[in-house]
Amino acid sequence: MTSFRASLARAQASKKALTLPGAYDALSARLIQAEGFSAVYLTGAGLANSMLGVPDIGLVTVTELRDHVARVAETVDIPLVVDGDTGFGNAVNTYRTVRLLERAGASAIQLEDQVFPKKCGHFAGKAVISADEMAQKIHAAVDARQNDETVIIARTDARAVSTLEEAFERAELYREAGADVLFVEAPESVEELRTIGARFDVPLVANMVEGGKTPLCTVDELSEMGFSAVLFANAALRVSQRAISEMLKELHTTGSTNGRLDVMATWEERQSMVGKPFFDMLENKYSTKED
Numbered sequence: 001m002t003s004f005r006a007s008l009a010r011a012q013a014s015k016k017a018l019t020l021p022g023a024y025d026a027l028s029a030r031l032i033q034a035e036g037f038s039a040v041y042l043t044g045a046g047l048a049n050s051m052l053g054v055p056d057i058g059l060v061t062v063t064e065l066r067d068h069v070a071r072v073a074e075t076v077d078i079p080l081v082v083d084g085d086t087g088f089g090n091a092v093n094t095y096r097t098v099r100l101l102e103r104a105g106a107s108a109i110q111l112e113d114q115v116f117p118k119k120c121g122h123f124a125g126k127a128v129i130s131a132d133e134m135a136q137k138i139h140a141a142v143d144a145r146q147n148d149e150t151v152i153i154a155r156t157d158a159r160a161v162s163t164l165e166e167a168f169e170r171a172e173l174y175r176e177a178g179a180d181v182l183f184v185e186a187p188e189s190v191e192e193l194r195t196i197g198a199r200f201d202v203p204l205v206a207n208m209v210e211g212g213k214t215p216l217c218t219v220d221e222l223s224e225m226g227f228s229a230v231l232f233a234n235a236a237l238r239v240s241q242r243a244i245s246e247m248l249k250e251l252h253t254t255g256s257t258n259g260r261l262d263v264m265a266t267w268e269e270r271q272s273m274v275g276k277p278f279f280d281m282l283e284n285k286y287s288t289k290e291d
Helices: 004-014 026-034 044-052 062-073 091-104 131-144 164-176 190-199 219-225 235-254 258-263 267-273 276-285
Strands: 018-023 040-042 080-083 108-112 151-156 181-184 204-207 229-232
Touching: 004 018, 004 151, 018 026, 018 235, 026 040, 026 062, 026 235, 026 267, 040 044, 040 062, 044 062, 044 080, 044 235, 062 080, 062 091, 091 108, 091 131, 108 131, 108 181, 131 151, 131 164, 151 164, 164 181, 164 190, 190 204, 190 219, 235 258, 267 276
Parallel strands: 018 040, 018 229, 040 080, 080 108, 108 151, 151 181, 181 204, 204 229
Antiparallel strands: none
């Protein structure tokens, strides 16, 4: 498996950003891998929505996230970029969070400067901790990692609560603290995206949130602006939500799913995606039955 750090370096050098679709469970991660993507983004919002049925307001615990990372890491062979929220507390909590997530299988860990408990980056009412406190959390994260290949992504949410210039100052401080990648969340125009891309000479993340505060751009457009990775964190979850809802409406109305067969995975596609042929092989290999 190519390391995420190496993939990022190539993306920055070639000015061709990595596309990082978001997974909310092991099956969606497998689907991302099957389509040939080089890494998967484990979305914190998607985990809160799918596992707990709640909004992205800081209700997921660090051990729930750790267990989620371990489950997904067991099912795919591409790097996992994990949304570590705020590190679940102060610098000491962040140190432990990085240890837990790295051991569970994270190749990269994203940390943000919101007050804990946090909110989705595109929600109103956010607040951020001091820049110095966040810098210490990044320092703790860098100290905590046991593999030099593990990437630390520093996200600032200051644009939404202050100014873009403050977000830049914070990002520069986090870089000095040891962050490998910078992520200025929720810019509100293409011009702001261009300004971010031109400001830094380190790998940068852009986040495309359909219906959010940031205008939607293509990966190629963002590559030209200077971004090295582009998140589509919850597109898969939202498509799934709509598809399930439409199927259930039809079932409730007609008493049948026949009208949805053309948009369902076939029986064979489903079993193949979850690895049934492999487990069939194991069952045959270790069977004690006589021929």
